[in-house]
Amino acid sequence: MTIKIIRWAKRSLLRIGIHRALPARKLAKLSYTAYLSKWIRQNRPAFSTFPFNGFDSSLRYKLYDHLMATENLDDAIDYFEFGVAAGQSFKWWESKITHVDAVFHGFDTFTGLPENWGHFKKGDMSSNNEKPSINGTRHHWHQGLFQATLPLFLKDYSGDKRKIIHLDADLFSSTLFVLTSLSPYLKSGDIIMFDEFNVPLDEFKAFKVWVDSYYVEYEVLGEVNNYYQTAIKIK
Ligand SMILES: C[S@@+](CC[C@H](N)C(=O)[O-])C[C@H]1O[C@@H](n2cnc3c(N)ncnc32)[C@H](O)[C@@H]1O
Incomplete structure (x- = not known):
């Protein structure tokens, strides 16, 4: 009945x-x-500012410092950043991880968001087709939509090294696409950082859908700005 x-x-x-x-x-x-x-x-990690009155953009670097100090990251890791723009966060990580065998991959259209996001319009956050200027040979740029560049990259990627995956693409679609694409390559100890984790229908929804669909086991390493920036480690 x-x-x-x-x-x-x-x-x-x-x-x-x-x-x-x-x-x-x-x-x-x-x-x-x-x-x-x-x-x-x-999920209340020891490294946390919650609840926090306001938003302090310098706090994300305190979270990065905490990860560097506690997770032995100055090693032959593979660093991935999805959403590079002018390279603020990318440059930070490239300068702090000094190991000669560390490799840094930056993925972006470099022509801005592929769709509207909140009050931002498609094409906003563009770096005018310019990639950030960085000395050295450890970094690689992958220009275009993640949906086009990541599958190509993964064809020849073993995923053997420890990974830091930095998700700063803002959008639900972009974040979910990257998480699902990288799922088969994830190993215990890999770190995933989110830059807008607490936006309910974008990064958080992508994270929840992904975790629920792939039965992902993780621990939360830290958060700042009321979980805007949140880092997890794959178990
Ligand atoms: C917030 S910005 C990145 C900021 C940067 N991490 C920093 O710290 O300065 C977001 C970027 O994500 C990129 N993006 C979002 N979705 C994308 C997609 N599906 N493919 C390629 N780039 C994308 C946009 O082009 C934009 O440059």
């Missing part, structure tokens, strides 16, 4: 066009904010 009622209710809601009566995106945002709030209560 119950299943019949559920089916009837679903059929009726679809038939009347429930989207005309309910603000689907607003409800989804509220719902993912509730998931995020629950997740935060379940």
Whole structure:
């Protein structure tokens, strides 16, 4: 009987066009904010500023420093950054990890966001087709949509080395694409950093969908700015 009622209710809601009566995106945002709030209560790392009044952009470097000091990262790691723009964070990591066999991969269109994001428009955050200027030969640029460049890169990638994956692409689509693409290559000890983790329908939703779909086991290494910047380690 119950299943019949559920089916009837679903059929009726679809038939009347429930989207005309309910603000689907607003409800989804509220719902993912509730998931995020629950997740935060379940994941309180020792390195944390939560709850934090305001936003301090310098705090993300304190989180990076903490990871450098506690995770032995000055090693022959593979560093990936998805969303490089003018290279602020990329340059930080390239300068702090001095090991000669460390390799740094920067992925970006370098012509800005591929779709609108909040009050940002498609094409915003462009670095005018310019890649950041960095000395040395340890870094590689992969210009274009992740959806085009990452599959090509992965064809010849073994994934044997320890990885730092920095996700700073803002968008749900971009973040989910990268996480699912890199899933088969992840190993225990790999670190994933998010730059806008607490945006409910973008990085957080991508993270939740990915973790739930791939049964990912992880620990949270730290967070700043009310979980805006959050780092996890694969178990
Ligand atoms: C917030 S900016 C990166 C900021 C940079 N990490 C820093 O610290 O200065 C986001 C970047 O993500 C890039 N991006 C987002 N989605 C992308 C996609 N699917 N493919 C390629 N680039 C993408 C945009 O072009 C933009 O440059």
